[in-house]
Amino acid sequence: MAFVKYLFILLFINSVLQFTYGQPQIKHFRDDYKYLEGTSSFYKIHTIQKTWEQAKKRCALEGATLFYPEDQNEVDVVLAHLKETQPMYAWIFVGISSKLAKGVFTTVDGVAIRHIYNRWGHGEPNDANGEEDCVILRKEGTYNDEKCSNKFPFICKKTLQSLKWNEECNTPYLDYKYNVDLGRCYKFHLHPLTWREAVEACDAEQAYLAIINSQQEASHLVNITASAPKDKVQGWYLRGAVHLGFNYDTTEEDWRTTTGETLEQAGYAMWGNYQPDGGESERCGSMFYNGHLNDIGCEGHKCFFICEKENELLSLFDDRFGI
Ligand SMILES: [Ca+2]
Ligand SMILES: [Ca+2]
Numbered sequence: 001m002a003f004v005k006y007l008f009i010l011l012f013i014n015s016v017l018q019f020t021y022g023q024p025q026i027k028h029f030r031d032d033y034k035y036l037e038g039t040s041s042f043y044k045i046h047t048i049q050k051t052w053e054q055a056k057k058r059c060a061l062e063g064a065t066l067f068y069p070e071d072q073n074e075v076d077v078v079l080a081h082l083k084e085t086q087p088m089y090a091w092i093f094v095g096i097s098s099k100l101a102k103g104v105f106t107t108v109d110g111v112a113i114r115h116i117y118n119r120w121g122h123g124e125p126n127d128a129n130g131e132e133d134c135v136i137l138r139k140e141g142t143y144n145d146e147k148c149s150n151k152f153p154f155i156c157k158k159t160l161q162s163l164k165w166n167e168e169c170n171t172p173y174l175d176y177k178y179n180v181d182l183g184r185c186y187k188f189h190l191h192p193l194t195w196r197e198a199v200e201a202c203d204a205e206q207a208y209l210a211i212i213n214s215q216q217e218a219s220h221l222v223n224i225t226a227s228a229p230k231d232k233v234q235g236w237y238l239r240g241a242v243h244l245g246f247n248y249d250t251t252e253e254d255w256r257t258t259t260g261e262t263l264e265q266a267g268y269a270m271w272g273n274y275q276p277d278g279g280e281s282e283r284c285g286s287m288f289y290n291g292h293l294n295d296i297g298c299e300g301h302k303c304f305f306i307c308e309k310e311n312e313l314l315s316l317f318d319d320r321f322g323i
């Protein structure tokens, strides 16, 4: 009987997944991106103003690109959307700069500006004080070169054509892998970052820096770490540990997960030998490759890291059926 119930649930989940997400033409990237029919692309207006480099990086972390208009149609469509949703914004950074060669404006993916929408404001680009290498788009549809270190709102863009869907993990990020025993998904990031940067990178993928909630989950993270092609990664970073989602809470004077639980409450508190040993210089959390916990510097140590996410759709069914 249990088997029949299990089979039924599987079939049901499968059919819903197929219905909801299985069709490649489904026009959904993330809840915070808006699909615009006029350009067959998804856009997210970022209201937290950033420098041009920060904006470019944020879009890349989200699996998108810093928006620039490809043609008159896209300028019209996107500016209409901007005016409708954020009417107070007069300027946005776009993915065009002359950072590589002064005066030669190219897009973030290397296209010369003459091949895309190319309408400068009166007297622009003027490279004021020799400091203006990044481009903003004004509300009326003209460009101006600006200082890259100034902060502006910006838009990230994802084309429908470039979108593939990771059905198991209900996410557009294809390298998340579902673990059926734990009922969740993980991604081992092979680009070493500091702990704080790792928190942002997971957040940008709508996930979180992994939190160990059981011995079983610890074993799984050890396995993921063991099988990741780490040896191919060159450069300066700390080998032997991966960042995890806990740090030292100076108010509570205790180690807490990023969701606010003690390690014991979370379900796993197996520290490595003599750890934590770093005092104030190591206030963030990591795991040795063998699964034991280690304190680590929050800014000073670049390491691999693991992001974790639930498949909300599947966990909804788990609740309903009590499995
Ligand atoms: Ca200018
Ligand atoms: Ca977990």
Ligand SMILES: [Ca+2]
Residues within 6 Å of the ligand: 275, 276, 277, 278, 282, 294, 295, 296
């Ligand atoms: Ca340590």
